[in-house]
Amino acid sequence: MFQPRGTAxxxxxxxxxxxxxxxxxxxxxxxLQADANKKVVLGFYDAVSRFDFDxxxxxxxxxxxxxxxxxxxxxDGLRKALAGFKEEFSSSSLPTLDEKLVVAExxxxxxxxxxxxxxxxxxxxxxxxFRLQDGKIVEHWDITEWLQKKxxxxxxxxxx
Amino acid sequence: xxxxxxxxxxxxxxAGTAAAADVALPSPSAVDQNKAIAIAYWNxxxxxxxxxxxxxxxxxxxxxxxxxxxxxxxxxxxxNTLKAAKPRHYSVIVRALxxxxxxxxxxxxxxxxxxxxxxxxxxFRLKDGKIVEQWTAKQAVPGIRNFNGMF
Numbered sequence: 001m002f003q004p005r006g007t008a009x010x011x012x013x014x015x016x017x018x019x020x021x022x023x024x025x026x027x028x029x030x031x032l033q034a035d036a037n038k039k040v041v042l043g044f045y046d047a048v049s050r051f052d053f054d055x056x057x058x059x060x061x062x063x064x065x066x067x068x069x070x071x072x073x074x075x076d077g078l079r080k081a082l083a084g085f086k087e088e089f090s091s092s093s094l095p096t097l098d099e100k101l102v103v104a105e106x107x108x109x110x111x112x113x114x115x116x117x118x119x120x121x122x123x124x125x126x127x128x129x130f131r132l133q134d135g136k137i138v139e140h141w142d143i144t145e146w147l148q149k150k151x152x153x154x155x156x157x158x159x160x
Numbered sequence: 161x162x163x164x165x166x167x168x169x170x171x172x173x174x175a176g177t178a179a180a181a182d183v184a185l186p187s188p189s190a191v192d193q194n195k196a197i198a199i200a201y202w203n204x205x206x207x208x209x210x211x212x213x214x215x216x217x218x219x220x221x222x223x224x225x226x227x228x229x230x231x232x233x234x235x236x237x238x239x240n241t242l243k244a245a246k247p248r249h250y251s252v253i254v255r256a257l258x259x260x261x262x263x264x265x266x267x268x269x270x271x272x273x274x275x276x277x278x279x280x281x282x283x284f285r286l287k288d289g290k291i292v293e294q295w296t297a298k299q300a301v302p303g304i305r306n307f308n309g310m311f
Contacts, residue, residue, distance in 0.1 A: 068306075110281065144299055
């Protein structure tokens with residue numbers, strides 16, 4: 001009597017456990033991927049903030065789709081843009097770049113940063129969104145908003 | 161299978177289940193719920209206005225953007241004035257991400273149909289199912305140097 005019922009129970013338990021562990025595995029894999037993507041984006045951002053195209057290039061995949069309205073498409077567009085920034089800022093100090101918020105899910109990473117091209121000025125709020133494929137950045141969207149000296153309310157980066 | 165073997169297997173399975181449950185992961189349902197709340201807030205604000213949308217906000221809500229005032233009463237007046245000034249305004253959520261206590265919305269906002277619109281990136285922080293903070297950066301959609309569009 002015990003054996004068939006026991007076996008059925010075991011099979012049930014085994015199936016339930018397998019289902020649960022694969023669910024956990026899938027979830028932790030997604031979390032790991034999102035966190036790995038976040039690291040890639042932060043590495044890329046660090047290189048870009050130094051206008052270092054050669055370092056930035058290592059984080060980019062076989063292609064790079066550009067949605068930023070002021071930058072030309074592709075890896076070459078980024079190279080030109082960074083060369084332009086380098087020239088523009090060579091006479092002054094490097095702008096400071098401060099990542100404030102990062103949200104990663106699936107193959108996308110979104111980030112809100114505060115760029116201060118010149119010390120003592122309100123600077124720029126920059127929203128960036130990156131799509132990654134196999135650990136490399138392949139697509140970029142952004143928004144740049146020049147901040148006002150006196151914001152209407154709490155201000156963009158006046159965090160508690 | 162002997163009784164002993166099935167007992168041992170049962171014990172090991174139970175142990176495996178317990179170990180899996182001990183793994184500290186953020187609850188996927190809480191993250192998904194946060195995303196749904198931020199989307200519901202945004203769509204309600206833009207279709208029905210501040211009063212209907214404010215059920216999604218915590219009492220301590222703070223909004224960080226270039227144009228939003230501080231304080232919930234001030235925000236209410238601000239959004240009511242905006243809604244009255246732009247009756248044909250509409251807003252499209254293009255994509256949404258969520259992780260931990262944060263939600264990101266990529267939004268195309270139109271003052272009126274046919275407008276180029278503004279591109280928005282909105283970040284929300286939630287606590288206990290309510291929005292406690294929002295940061296939004298915006299930029300008018302301009303003529304651009306590539307053919308991919310801003311979205």
